[in-house]
Amino acid sequence: MFGGGGPGRAGYSQGGFEDLLGGMFGSGRFGTPSGGYRGFGGPTPGADITATTTLDFLTAIHGDTVTLQLPGGKATKVKIPAGVKDGQKIKLRGKGQPSPDGGEPGDLVLTVSVRPHPVFERDGLNLRVDVPVTFSEAALGATIEVPTLDGDPVRLRVAPGTPSGRVLRVKGRGVATAKSTGDLLATVHIVVPSHLSGEAKKKLEEFAALLPAENPRDELIAKARG
Structure with missing residues (x-):
């Protein structure tokens, strides 16, 4: 769950706390510097802690408060904002390692991993969903039901002659954040x-015989020839 920081930082690993500064200053029980180091006279800031957490798709969209278990049994609560993205980093100031000589504590840098949803895919603040329709619905037009993230389907009108790949937009049913709301x-x-x-x-063959004698691939072949 916990990984190391960069140069001059300390990080947690699953097997315990690894002090990257231990070779320079000596280490305590969990790698906490045993001696103070004041550099140019100021106190030494505490080391940052890096951590990761995995969220369900819905939790990432709506936000929640999660509890992280730190080495040594210490737990800390982290508020996940609504609309957090996969791979997004959240910094909590003062939640890292304490300073060895009275300086400011380090920060906790949390990287969020979001599990994929079986139906919806995120595209910025929009949510995307693939909706199957029958040939007759697309050709003649129909009103269909489309699922939403909250569970209640919405009804959309498919216009007659709708081709495969056309995108129908449902305003305001995407990802909602403090700044904006996306669409479905x-x-x-x-x-x-x-x-x-x-x-x-037999009926389909009769229908095909009534269609204009057009090849829908003519334009594609012409473009391929240059």
Whole structure:
């Protein structure tokens, strides 16, 4: 859970506290410098502690207060702000190692890891979701239900002739932070049946015969030729 800091810093590892300054100043039980070092006359600041925590997708979106267990049995509470991103760092001043000679304590630098959601994907403050629609819904138009992060689906209108890949926007149903709120972006994916009855196949062939004699790949082939 805990990793080391940079040069001149100390960090926690799972097996205990490793003092990166131990070779210079000597170390105490958990690597706390046993002797004070005042440099140019000022007190020595305490070392920073680096830590990581893994959050569920919903917890990262809505925010929460989590408890971190430090070596030696010490626990500290950390407030996770709403909308925190995967890989984001949170600095808590004064939550690090105490100074060996009365200076300011170090900081706790927390790196947040967010578990992926099975349905939604984050895109800035927006949430993205893939929504399957049938061929007839896309061709004729339909009103469909789209899931939201809070669980209650919303109803969206799919216009007649909607192609696969079109994005439908639901305002204000994305990630909400203190500064702004994103949208829910629903990407339409047309699905086709894997099996057709004899009658359905016959009707589909009759439908295809009524369509204009156009090749939807003509433009693609022309662009490829340059």
